[in-house]
Amino acid sequence: MEKLIELFLASGAYNITGGQVVMIAVGLLLLFLAIKKNFEPLLLVPIGFGGILANIPEAGLAYSAVENAVHFAVPEVMNAMAAALNIASTDPHDILHAYHSSTAAEHQGAINAALDGGYANGMLYNFYSVAIGSTVAPLLIFMGVGAMTDFGPLLANPRTLFLGAAAQFGIFATVLGAVGMSAMGIMDFNIQEAAAIGIIGGADGPTAIYVTSLLAPHLLGAIAVAAYSYMALVPLIQPPIMRALTTEAERKIQMSQLRHVSKLEKILFPIVLLILVALLLPDAAPLLGMFCFGNLMRECGVVDRLSDTAQNALINIVTIFLGLSVGSKLSADKFLDLQTLGIMALGIVAFCIGTAAGVLMAKLMNKMMGGNAINPLIGSAGVSAVPMAARVSNKIGLEYNSQNFLLMHAMGPNVAGVIGSAIAAGVMIKFVS
Amino acid sequence: MEKLIELFLASGAYNITGGQVVMIAVGLLLLFLAIKKNFEPLLLVPIGFGGILANIPEAGLAYSAVENAVHFAVPEVMNAMAAALNIASTDPHDILHAYHSSTAAEHQGAINAALDGGYANGMLYNFYSVAIGSTVAPLLIFMGVGAMTDFGPLLANPRTLFLGAAAQFGIFATVLGAVGMSAMGIMDFNIQEAAAIGIIGGADGPTAIYVTSLLAPHLLGAIAVAAYSYMALVPLIQPPIMRALTTEAERKIQMSQLRHVSKLEKILFPIVLLILVALLLPDAAPLLGMFCFGNLMRECGVVDRLSDTAQNALINIVTIFLGLSVGSKLSADKFLDLQTLGIMALGIVAFCIGTAAGVLMAKLMNKMMGGNAINPLIGSAGVSAVPMAARVSNKIGLEYNSQNFLLMHAMGPNVAGVIGSAIAAGVMIKFVS
Amino acid sequence: MEKLIELFLASGAYNITGGQVVMIAVGLLLLFLAIKKNFEPLLLVPIGFGGILANIPEAGLAYSAVENAVHFAVPEVMNAMAAALNIASTDPHDILHAYHSSTAAEHQGAINAALDGGYANGMLYNFYSVAIGSTVAPLLIFMGVGAMTDFGPLLANPRTLFLGAAAQFGIFATVLGAVGMSAMGIMDFNIQEAAAIGIIGGADGPTAIYVTSLLAPHLLGAIAVAAYSYMALVPLIQPPIMRALTTEAERKIQMSQLRHVSKLEKILFPIVLLILVALLLPDAAPLLGMFCFGNLMRECGVVDRLSDTAQNALINIVTIFLGLSVGSKLSADKFLDLQTLGIMALGIVAFCIGTAAGVLMAKLMNKMMGGNAINPLIGSAGVSAVPMAARVSNKIGLEYNSQNFLLMHAMGPNVAGVIGSAIAAGVMIKFVS
Amino acid sequence: MENIVSEGINLMIFGMGFVVVFLTLLVFATTAMSKLVAKIAPEQPQPKPVKAKAAPAAAAGNNDELIAVMTAAVHKYRSN
Amino acid sequence: MENIVSEGINLMIFGMGFVVVFLTLLVFATTAMSKLVAKIAPEQPQPKPVKAKAAPAAAAGNNDELIAVMTAAVHKYRSN
């Protein structure tokens, strides 16, 4: 009987909090959007499922050994942890607070005390530490994306890089928005958090996760969910903006066919890009280095088996762990917060501003070159959201001119946007970390 | 000449112990059974080979740096380790004993002393720490198994879940057997060890490895070998029991064809199961969470590339490391023990009782429902041993009624048995860890 | 403006050193050789690219947290590190020196101080630690190579093992050359370094990387580059030596067709080899153990899915990380050194001597057996460099006798050379580590 | 000694009981879920599965193209 | 409060400026690279891509062998 009570007192049904119920519902909603609405399912299925796992009461899957020890707050363990952290108070909150601001040695001491108390890291916490805490997972995803990216359209028309540059305005405008809201007292974001939120406007999942894991890991759940959700919503978000900022004549502009790009150019491009990164912004080197490496493996033609693995087995394995790890940050105490609402609101603003900036830059380029070389509809593809945004450009173009296939033209700014937001990421890491 | 002697004194031929010879023979036997007799070769080939590697004299592949240091017992290293462990004795046995019961900080100190002495972890020890010590390998295998499992037959006839429940009686009866033997002084198992031995009756490899790694890691070799060997022996173990407990009329019962199960039901099932686990038994969450995640990836239809990887590259990679890691626990000093004999004996009892319980439950259900809806031959499939046990049901069914294909009907209790033993695992982890 | 200056002061263009420019050029050269000249591209593309990444100024991708902290040399961090390392001086060089010779506990203390100072391990440093520092990557490559190796030709004619033995003379002659140069004061290699250099003559990448990571990790970049470059140059290096040491009559010797080798022999061979290793040289157990394990998975026929994964997804993933990790050792301060020139010079000598020894052994065997059973052209294949060296034997054979296909005959000594150099590796690890 | 036996008996009773309770609840939950699905989202009579459909479609197509594609497939298979 | 806003403005100006400068340099570098490639290593008028070429080549070969190889491919595909 005693055991029965013990079992019930440790059951989820007895311990579940309102926050956990809400977050499990959020996880189910993400699964619904991914499976039924096809919202970036490769990421949102693992993220949603990870979110549910993270909110299973008493399982502590998303918590470190120290967090699990603090949750149960057995006095003698609390005493040992307080001693390890050199604080007088044995109040669980104080211990957790001291733990987060401790030196590396104190940190290890607190972990040892938790382990001695019989607590262990949760499964998702381990996944998070290995995959995201080390930053390796987003970098490997970026390598795989590089191995999947064809820079041909960009090389055929390098000026489309300007469109990719312009669309990054969404990132920085959002940073300004976030600090503005903080200055007005509506929200409370510090500059690191503001920068991480801005990167949602980069419309590039691994970049957003990489930057957030360095600048504001506690916001990772909200930022990743916002980034992937809005990327899936690109076909809804972009068209009205694109229509509002262009005339019908502009939308009908036909672009000249892209020239043939040689194999050698494709091989050299990642190397040129890498060297430019090396000379100008070393902080972007991990992200763009892995991206260029993936692309070089793809194009060089002599390591096809490595390129295939980078595009398939390896990226799939990493995606599973990355998704579950991001999901671990959807635990109620970390996600259910006014900040999350602010992030969701700022994220969509970022996408809108980026889209508008891309379109307007295309119009400006037409003006400056005194011609009609560029259909402004491809400007919106500069936000990245590869390849969704390019497909949107193509679709709207076809609506107004059924012979006008913009897809390949839009792939140029599309991949330029990936480079642009990786550069923006490097600048932010340099200045605010 | 001096070097020649040194080489000889360090050679395997000079240092090999009787135990190592026996264990290498055991490894060879496992390879023979796997390769020639097709005993679960995917696991027993790596386990057998790992067992041989673990018993190579002087190589210390299965030992930690500390164990290797203790093996060679250089006085100054022993002094440093005794100091780190806060013990007075510098006797190697005392040091090893103190090491195993040390605090996390002392543990690290002893490791540091061993590293300073120039000793390193053996290769298999590293594999074990990463794959099993962290519990990640059995969980990933379980994810892959989830991605390979079709719950259709179970959903078409959910009552077969009762058969999966009943067959878990083998687990708990064996626990009782193990503690009984200890009470009678025949063996000396504590309650953790008894629980880990019982789980052999779950007839599910990753569950057995997961539970054992948490409750009684020193028994891992014997328990894993018993679990996989008896799973391979299911076609020999089960039929006599099935025949003894059923009448010929019962064996000829034809079951009605299974209804069609919709895609949506298959998608929702892992979610329903996960939520039930979350509410009732958080301790089963890692195991069943990963299982449900794999199954959701399989059924949702939008992440096929992740599901494919989970079923192929990822599970294969993990299987290689899991097998070698289990093999590392076949070192002579850990395996050659009276306990191992007890485990082997109790393991087969567990299979037999589970089989009988499943068959009897099927008969009881027929009685209670007052009909002949269930052929009791499918009850034995409730032990899991997927898909071998279901095939056995089918084969025996065909012997008595050549038109009676029980395979799909037996798949229901078969996968129910996987869920049942994972639940049993959660209960044991909750109560005895 | 201040930010602009800060950005410029932290840019690669401002900070780049001459050494880094040279090493980036070396990286580009390796990429050129790999892509255009097809020099072992699977390894040299990642190594070359990793070499460029490692030399990106200020990015510190190849450095540990401690090295990065020392690079920036902030006084308070230096003070903390000096305290952790128990030294009085806070000079960065002294700290780095003390760090490299510290005890494990001091080591961890210095790392903690660097982490507290906000420094982190570079990406490539992490790759190196996990892939090579743990020795797991070369071992897994060796497992994959084992799974790709057909011992049929060797089993059909076991005497070709002598050719594989003889060709290892290149290894030991080179060790003697290296210590000779040191004795003469031309170079300054200690015995560990000499042994690691010698292993280049094994003409086997993973063996060379494994041995070097244990005996002289600071030379890993130069040794791996030498090993893979010379393996790619085998078709240029070997033919003149082969021609010089054989008469035209010898080159025309036709060898009798190889007998059929049964499946059982192929299954038993890796086990026989493993047991011999276990009895005679436990230090070669990790390397040859994994090799035999891969080969057993290939030949046993019951674990094809594991064998496929070992040969494809797993070896490809490991190759990517191994290559980038080796590249991390191409940082200017570690590679640009007189030693590197010495290594490149000694490496080619090793290949030449190994080739010659193999050919001469074949002639000796013909003499001793009083017949013409062996075409001495297959002796050169004993250096390994699988399967390039065997192809060279075949090609030269065909030049002199257009009906004489030596390829299969040369595969025997070719794979024997892999075993031979792994044994040589074990001896070196035993005696000089 | 008695102690461990009573622990074992306890574990058996509660463990087995819990397994049965859990799977019984799962039977109810699954049945309810299936009924709900049948009510809310009844499945249309299914067209034949994709693969079977793909075969004739391709077979109906240009035969030369088919051979070319197959050869490429074989080519890829060989080069692995 | 003022402080964080000025930080944000700074980040915007320098960040956006740097992105534009970097991508502008990349436009120049890429254009220069492409011109250099066109000059130094002009591409020959391309033969049709390899795969298409492989098809007729194999098709021209022994038909029996082709079928045997394809069947082996199918066999391998099935056995996966």
Next chain:
Amino acid sequence: MENIVSEGINLMIFGMGFVVVFLTLLVFATTAMSKLVAKIAPEQPQPKPVKAKAAPAAAAGNNDELIAVMTAAVHKYRSN
């Protein structure tokens, strides 16, 4: 200085010697193993290897089915 040279010479003599001894033993062990295998488990005159056998077998089968399966293979190949 002398010291390292003698170390090198030692390493060469013992190392090379050991390699030769080991491989010689391996020659003996392998030969013995092969003889034992030939004695204990002589191989039956082999039927042609599996793959070659598979080809005619499948070729002999229903041709339509073969095309369907190959098309499925190609389909899978394309969708990768």
